[in-house]
Amino acid sequence: MTEKILVTKSSMPPLEEYIDEIKEMWDTHWLTNMGPKHKQFQVMLKEYLSVKDIDLLTNGHMALELTMQALDIHGEVITTPFTFASTTHAIVRCGCTPVFCDINENDFTMDSSKIEELITDRTAAIMPVHVYGNVCDIETIEHIAEKYQLKVIYDAAHAFGVRYKGKGIGSFGDASCFSFHATKVFNSIEGGAVCFTDAEFGRRIGLLKNFGIHGPEKVETVGPNAKMNEFCAAMGICNLRHIDDEIAKRKNVVEHYIERLSNVEGIRLNQKQEDVQTNYAYFPVLFEEDIFGANRDDVFEALAKENIKARKYFYPLTNTFDCYHGCFDVSRTPVALQVSRQVLTLPLYADLPLSDVDRICDIIMKCKR
Numbered sequence: 001m002t003e004k005i006l007v008t009k010s011s012m013p014p015l016e017e018y019i020d021e022i023k024e025m026w027d028t029h030w031l032t033n034m035g036p037k038h039k040q041f042q043v044m045l046k047e048y049l050s051v052k053d054i055d056l057l058t059n060g061h062m063a064l065e066l067t068m069q070a071l072d073i074h075g076e077v078i079t080t081p082f083t084f085a086s087t088t089h090a091i092v093r094c095g096c097t098p099v100f101c102d103i104n105e106n107d108f109t110m111d112s113s114k115i116e117e118l119i120t121d122r123t124a125a126i127m128p129v130h131v132y133g134n135v136c137d138i139e140t141i142e143h144i145a146e147k148y149q150l151k152v153i154y155d156a157a158h159a160f161g162v163r164y165k166g167k168g169i170g171s172f173g174d175a176s177c178f179s180f181h182a183t184k185v186f187n188s189i190e191g192g193a194v195c196f197t198d199a200e201f202g203r204r205i206g207l208l209k210n211f212g213i214h215g216p217e218k219v220e221t222v223g224p225n226a227k228m229n230e231f232c233a234a235m236g237i238c239n240l241r242h243i244d245d246e247i248a249k250r251k252n253v254v255e256h257y258i259e260r261l262s263n264v265e266g267i268r269l270n271q272k273q274e275d276v277q278t279n280y281a282y283f284p285v286l287f288e289e290d291i292f293g294a295n296r297d298d299v300f301e302a303l304a305k306e307n308i309k310a311r312k313y314f315y316p317l318t319n320t321f322d323c324y325h326g327c328f329d330v331s332r333t334p335v336a337l338q339v340s341r342q343v344l345t346l347p348l349y350a351d352l353p354l355s356d357v358d359r360i361c362d363i364i365m366k367c368k369r
């Protein structure tokens, strides 16, 4: 039996490097609450991501929720259904109403030509997603936000290390939220961050992530516990030392996939974007059944039979989740619906052997009729 291939494999530093990084905690007993590792990781990230300011949180989801809270967002938030549950749930859990904008067929981000028609007098913000690490139509979104006085919160969970026109992807909008979950390009086991420019926003995030506590006898606002602990920060510090290497290795894997799967009739690949330095976060493939002869589910099953776990990412759309049954009209996001039915993300991680990529592509090509 050939070995199981999962869709991703978490990056880890050499064990000795991590042990070295956490050793001093056995002297200090400082395990959480913005300790030295937290501070160091924050400084390193600010530099690596080329952003003005950043704060660290337990995970990417709390980054989204606390950002909504810090910006005092109420009412409707224009967003995309072609994303992970977290984006939509964050809006709903903050008491707001998601308004779903369709995506474009080229890079699967929000179709910026369809945003304005969704704006009402209740619209407070736009929450686009740099899905698969693809950069949203930042210029148009900023223009619309300015015209209608809306806040922009980017879900940048997929976009760690991505640059647009030479700038860090976290430097756009009112805030950009990153996830350092184990399955992402860059991880701190669990973790997240929000990038921003406004100092008052930063002050509010700092309060919110620690129960709103301002001082020993002063609680200023109602917040949860969303602090990153020292073990996660230490993992982040170690992984950050290797990130360029990891992304370079991912690039090799992706280029091999492209070599094998481009110019296959009925297969559509993620297009390279202009002015973007990518992070090779995912390898989505779209299967057009009428041309390829097999559909996405057929390919998914064929791979599963060989112990290869691809992922229907993103299927189903968030606006069709059971928990939102009857809340949204999915016919208003037809492109997203179509893409969600055709897409499969293939296994991709830094040390995925090219021979495995070949095996995966062979199985896919056998499905073609």
Ligand SMILES: *Cc1c(COP(=O)(O)O)cnc(C)c1O
Binding pocket: 059, 060, 061, 062, 083, 084, 086, 087, 129, 155, 157, 158, 178, 179, 180, 181, 191, 192
């Ligand atoms: C992973 C992810 C999140 C949530 O991040 P966590 O760190 O897992 O909480 C949010 N949005 C998108 C698009 C994601 O992929």
